[in-house]
Amino acid sequence: MAATFPLPTAQSATSVILVTGGCGYIGSHFVVQLLETGYGVVVVDDLSNSTTESIRRAETIAQRAILSFYQVSVCDTNALRRVFELYEFDAVIHFAGLKSVAESVSDPLSYYSGNVGGMVSLMSVMKEFGVFKLVFSSSATVYGHPHYLPIDESHPLTPTNPYGHSKLMCEQVARDMCRSDPRFKVALLRYFNPIGAHSSALIGESPLSTPNNLLPCITQVLASRLPALRVFGTDWPTHDGTGVRDFVHVVDLASAHLRAVRVLGQVDGQRRKEAKEAKKAKEAKEAKEPKEKEKDGNCFTWNIGTGQGYSVMQIVRAAESASRKTVPLVLSPPRPGDCAHVVANPSLANSQLRWSPKFGVDEMVRSAWEFQKWNPEGYNAGVDLLPVTRGASDNYAPVVLSICANDDTTPTRVCSNLLGLFSYSNAHKRTKSCTEVSISGTTSYSASAFGDDEEEDGAAKKVFGLSTRMLGV
Numbered sequence: 505m506a507a508t509f510p511l512p513t514a515q516s517a518t519s520v521i522l523v524t525g526g527c528g529y530i531g532s533h534f535v536v537q538l539l540e541t542g543y544g545v546v547v548v549d550d551l552s553n554s555t556t557e558s559i560r561r562a563e564t565i566a567q568r569a570i571l572s573f574y575q576v577s578v579c580d581t582n583a584l585r586r587v588f589e590l591y592e593f594d595a596v597i598h599f600a601g602l603k604s605v606a607e608s609v610s611d612p613l614s615y616y617s618g619n620v621g622g623m624v625s626l627m628s629v630m631k632e633f634g635v636f637k638l639v640f641s642s643s644a645t646v647y648g649h650p651h652y653l654p655i656d657e658s659h660p661l662t663p664t665n666p667y668g669h670s671k672l673m674c675e676q677v678a679r680d681m682c683r684s685d686p687r688f689k690v691a692l693l694r695y696f697n698p699i700g701a702h703s704s705a706l707i708g709e710s711p712l713s714t715p716n717n718l719l720p721c722i723t724q725v726l727a728s729r730l731p732a733l734r735v736f737g738t739d740w741p742t743h744d745g746t747g748v749r750d751f752v753h754v755v756d757l758a759s760a761h762l763r764a765v766r767v768l769g770q771v772d773g774q775r776r777k778e779a780k781e782a783k784k785a786k787e788a789k790e791a792k793e794p795k796e797k798e799k800d801g802n803c804f805t806w807n808i809g810t811g812q813g814y815s816v817m818q819i820v821r822a823a824e825s826a827s828r829k830t831v832p833l834v835l836s837p838p839r840p841g842d843c844a845h846v847v848a849n850p851s852l853a854n855s856q857l858r859w860s861p862k863f864g865v866d867e868m869v870r871s872a873w874e875f876q877k878w879n880p881e882g883y884n885a886g887v888d889l890l891p892v893t894r895g896a897s898d899n900y901a902p903v904v905l906s907i908c909a910n911d912d913t914t915p916t917r918v919c920s921n922l923l924g925l926f927s928y929s930n931a932h933k934r935t936k937s938c939t940e941v942s943i944s945g946t947t948s949y950s951a952s953a954f955g956d957d958e959e960e961d962g963a964a965k966k967v968f969g970l971s972t973r974m975l976g977v
């Protein structure tokens with residue numbers, strides 16, 4: 505029986521979204537959601553800290569292809585123009601940017617030219633081509649050291665490093681553009697600490713260089729890629745002496761962007777409606793609008809965090825429990841510039857965006873570990889996932905593989921990671937010792953069906969052999 509996956513073409517896509525930095529950690533999770541929701545997706549990324557492998561995997565998860573990828577820096581205004589000439593974008597989601605606090609201190613010009621210059625370049629091309637909806641990746645770093653907790657959007661903005669200043673300047677560019685032209689509608693999303701990975705374990709955080717952030721450090725220690733976790737500060741005024749942060753699952757964070765795109769779309773409809781309303785009704789309505797809107801036109805700022813704080817040691821314990829391993833620790837002095845406690849007040853996003861996080865901290869940490877476990881070398885493992893075929897209605901013959909798992913391994917993940925499958929079915933059933941999974945679209949293995957016994961067929965044996973060799977299952 506042939507499986508059919510809908511692969512909408514550019515023509516059938518209702519709305520086309522440009523994602524800058526779409527190959528990165530957060531961008532790739534967002535691309536999955538855009539594809540799953542039916543948007544047409546164009547990605548630009550200069551690949552300075554990412555690879556296109558993440559996009560191929562996002563397509564695998566969503567079983568849909570993006571419309572196009574362009575290796576373009578947002579700072580390259582002419583190259584951006586050429587992309588805008590090809591599509592009528594409904595909105596732009598701007599993830600592209602540099603994000604290392606330490607690097608920004610040693611090389612501030614790169615952060616001002618890359619992040620602020622990139623924002624100016626992007627917004628100028630948006631204006632030129634009449635694209636007015638923008639969702640921007642901002643950061644809780646714009647608040648600097650907390651004056652009070654939890655941090656709401658009215659908290660003073662006092663960044664402590666060039667990275668934070670560059671994000672705040674980008675926000676200012678957006679605010680000023682909204683004030684100067686009421687057609688602009690911008691969502692500034694201030695992320696707290698994004699962690700975790702997609703449940704498929706196909707995409708996750710895969711830094712090209714040595715990680716600085718807590719979770720990738722922990723998972724790399726668990727994978728024996730780093731010898732030990734340095735715990736920066738054990739004498740903070742927190743419940744266990746280690747730093748407390750507001751960790752948010754990257755999938756929840758991605759869905760906040762989807763909500764923001766929708767809310768900005770409603771601003772459009774709202775404006776048209778308001779234009780038709782009687783003056784009195786309009787005034788009454790405007791009186792209820794958030795202050796932010798009066799001040800900044802259609803520029804909205806939302807904290808994206810859970811409102812819950814977890815300490816470094818709580819995260820370490822969660823990782824040990826997810827991996828059933830021990831994290832060797834080196835207790836170290838505080839990192840320069842760090843602070844004890846950073847927790848969001850996300851109530852504005854909860855009410856105005858109608859966004860609230862679904863995943864708890866255990867799931868965040870578990871999924872981060874799963875990604876590390878199945879992708880020990882990140883995206884550079886040499887696993888060759890085939891691209892999703894760009895076509896209207898390709899039919900693929902399903903292949904049923906039987907994979908023996910001696911733990912609760914998710915079979916789709918094993919198959920997708922190891923066999924270069926470009927689409928898979930979520931339908932699977934488990935037997936006592938073996939797990940069956942229906943998979944579509946393998947060119948490497950063309951056998952049609954196997955039973956529970958992997959010895960039954962040479963190809964099945966080969967598949968199983970590959971998984972055992974590469975993963976130690």
Ligand SMILES: O=c1ccn([C@@H]2O[C@H](COP(=O)(O)OP(=O)(O)O[C@H]3O[C@H](CO)[C@@H](O)[C@H](O)[C@H]3O)[C@@H](O)[C@H]2O)c(=O)[nH]1
Nearest residue numbers: 643644645696697716717718721734735736747749816842
């Ligand atoms: O190897 C490590 C790495 C981190 N930490 C601690 O873990 C906590 C979280 O650190 P990290 O993951 O580096 O995040 P933050 O320092 O909170 O910074 C993140 O969150 C900020 C917003 O709150 C953003 O501005 C930054 O870009 C982003 O990296 C802090 O207490 C660190 O001292 C360790 O103990 N050991």
